[in-house]
Amino acid sequence: MRWFISIRYFLAHTRQSLVCIAGVTISVMMFIVMTAMMSGFTDKFIIETVESSGHLTIHDEPRESRTKILEQVYTDPNAMLVVHGVKPRERVKQIKNAAGLIRKVRQMPGINAAAPMVNDGAIATYGTKTINVDVLGVEPEQQVRVTTIGTKLTSGDFSRLKTAADGIVIGQGIADVLGAQLDDTIVLTSASGGRANAKVVGIFETGVTPVDYSRCYMLLSNAQTLLGRKNIINEIVVRLNDYTDAQAYASQIEAVAGYRTESWQESNANFLKIFAVQTVITYFITAALLVVAAFGVLNILIMAVLERVNDIAILKSFGLSRADITQIYVIQGLVIGLVGSITGLICGKIAVEGLRRLPIQMEGLVKAEGLLMSEHRSQYVVAFIGSLLVVMLAAVYPARRAATYDPVEVIRGAH
């Protein structure tokens, strides 16, 4: 009976009801579109960065002790401890017994692959053009198991690193800056004074600008020579079965290896923080839209209650309780919320698909053809439940107000 009355009241004011529904629909649609856009960008960045760099990286140094020796002596937390003229150690950093450690890591459950690497900065020169690059010395067949770099080549072949003497695979950004193409020879100069002529055997494009503009791959032994690090491994890259477990595995491996082990989350902490802030802003904006829509619902339901004070008195006179009256108006809120949310989800889905197809060239932190839209079921669930909840909350006040009308006072007022 409550549903019957609610629906009839709902249909009696079709225009007002549609305005309420439209408000909720737009809010939900905006939420879906904005979160899909945010997720698209974030997911692209994370996935491409993580998949092209590995899930975990074991570095050639222990994690820095939090309590330095001076702080151990002077325990006052407010003391400022300054040491002047500290001479850097001349020790060459490396992962000792890297092969043994790789074997040990590979045997751990949940580990998909592990590969050695030597990594340092260099300057790439082609003709008059120069660019700072990160040289990654890798074993090609192992590297393609720990990262997806092998699938990101737009020209050439990653395996040619093994077959071509002094081969190099460079990012598309580097190629663009230098003007180098496949089979061109570029000159690399390292900080240690090493110099090598390297033939471009592949050009990759991950879509992540910092990677494409800085990274180049060489055969491990060639890179060791160039960087002046003969037989030295200074990083081990690890691929997990599930990249979301990286932080847990990083702690575990660090305890076993004794070297600082960084998860992809730690390596990209700054970006992840920015994404988190952007997500909060997105939620805030869409929540504000939803609150505005909820105020619309509140306003219209208050008007509906005021218009039907006599009805409320009559309903109470023939046996409806305060709870029944409350439910009649809460149900109206529920119907507005349900119809608005579902319509919003459908419109949101359509909008996402439409925007995905827009031919927009994106180039910033991430490079892509078209708008990056990524949908997650959780976005739809949050949008649905959130909008329903807010609209229901907006319906509670008028519903409770309706329930409190004293039928006798109303009837006397009409006399």
Next chain:
Amino acid sequence: MAHTEAAALSYSSASRPGARVSDGPLLRAQNVYRMLGSGDNVNTILRGVNVNIFPGEYTSIVGASGSGKSTLLYLLGGLDRPTQQRADDDGPFDPPSRIFIDGQDTSELDDAALALVRNEKVGFVFQFHYLLKDFTAQENVCLPMFKLGRLSRSGAMERGAELLKRFGLGDKVKRRANRLSGGEQQRVAIARALANEPRVVLADEPTGNLDRKNGDMVADLFQELFETGQAIVMVTHDIALAQKSSRIITMEDGNIIRDHATEKQTTDV
């Protein structure tokens, strides 16, 4: 004391003329007070009213405006609750101010339980508040039945249509309430009041807003209902209409000053 006088004027089931049923009272007001406002602005509407309404009675409550007759009607029907405490904070009334519907003390019932009692045992007819305009005549009649849930939806709709037919509205079953004339609306309201076969119909000036013709028609309907054994309590200013009832209660300044059987009733029964 006003309430003592009123008590003396009220019927007992054994002594009232024309009693059709020898049950206990259907509605009972025991030392009922009703005050509005607070502090220095207290307005005492009813002053210790005692009255019993028995099954099968057709009672009219008459009196000047502001005498408390409508208030008494709403209290008897459980639409309002009597005041329990004296205005001067001197504790509760003695005996307690109580309304009993079909033997049940309404002060013991919460809002939902009292609403159920109204739904099942009482049917209200008002002067102005006729129908829910967004519903058809049939749906208006059926709403109390939907709430009670004794009949299936189709059963309730069928009974609603039958009731409307009985009151000469068989051709207006599907018509929206706001598209009916005043007299038709009032007949639908009476049909709605009867939907759950209540123990008593409480009518607050049911002809007060109708023209002569429609007023007479509604008066005849109440008469027919009374003749079928339906208990009716009606507040009216219309002495001619009151004379058609079996009992007339006269109120003045929140007290019952007269409670007597009519000749009509004695003759009819």
